[in-house]
Amino acid sequence: MTPPSPLCPNPMQVHSIQQETADVWTLNLINPDVYLYQPGQFALVSIRNSEDTLRAYTLSSSPGLSRFISLSVRRLPEGSGSNWLTQEVKPGDVLWLSDAQGDFSCVQHPSDRYLMLAAGCGVTPIMSMCRWLVANRPQCDIRVIYNVRTLADVIFADEWQDLCTAHPQLQLTLIAKQSTQSGLLNGRISAPFLQQVAPDITERVVMACGSELYMQQIEQLCTQLGVPASRFHKEQFHTSAEQSDASNESLTLRIGQPLREFRVPVGSTLLAALEAHKLPVLAACRAGVCGSCKTRIVAGHYTTSSTMTLTPAEIEQGYVLACSCQLQGDATLA
Ligand code: FES
DSSP states (O other), rough: OOOTTTTOEEEEEEEEEEEEEEEEEEEEOOSSSSOOOOOOOOEEEEEEEEEOEEEEEBOOOOTOOOOSEEEEEEEEOHHHHHHHIIIIOOOOOOEEEOOBOSSSSSSTOOOOOEEEEEEGGGHHHHHHHHHHHHOOOOOOEEEEEESSSGGGOTHHHHHHHHHHHTTEEEEEEEEOOOOOOOTTTEEEHHHHHHHHOTTTTGSEEEEEOOOOOHHHHHHHHHHHHHOOGGGGEEOOOOOOGOOOOOOOEEEEEEEEETTTTEEEEEEOOOHHHHTTOOOOOOOOHHHHHHHHTTTEEEEEEEESSOOTOOOHHHHHHHHHHHHHEEEEEEEEEE
């Protein structure tokens, strides 16, 4: 079999698909070869086995413990990748995966005490790591705070209960914005709440995964509480479908010869801005991993959440990954 993309050389057959919540499914894959990965890492998946549409998903299984390689996918209403994987793919189909990627893994950030923070589908790498830690580092003290909308949105609910019962060193706290259901704490995460769950938070490795907005809040709280930056780790990839952080203010994006100008919201990604104005841009993974959306900004104010495929010289010259570049002020592209 020929891989659809050189980035995704690993064919895996779908063994089974199970629904976790109303909008999350787990695909269990049979891997015919050795597939090396660390708990918490992710893989790119070739969507519809095409060369130019790749999406990043966490490997929710745990190496050495899980029977299958598993992907847990939240269906996004407009998500071409998540809709295909959760609604069209069937057992027996073959998916093509990249090698495992990313540094959001407890293996790369060893500690004997963790505070794991997750919101929504961000719990998938956290489960992968917790399952692995209790089996391989049983002396480890792990506190997990998991933000959900309602009890029905808890992914891996039964497994969490079994793991916490069997391994008292793993403590899970569920928290919901608005709920009167038993088993759920009401409210938002705050500095006092983090201190209550983990009074020794500055001694712990903190790992957070959720929406960009959620992680910004968590990072601010952890900084406020004195967690050293070297002990704070967050999942770095986001999809443009999750661009909820764009503001009502707008900026000017200037492009090409002859120069054209477009108004785009402050905070939107360069990729979202280009696509909104139907400007040609290649974007295979939309996750700051494949490098296909490399673009040069000659002047402007922006931040980046991934420069994974760029060299220091390219970054110096103004190259960015459009999917991982947030426009903060007027900008001009080469
Ligand atoms: S689309 Fe892959 S890095 Fe941007």
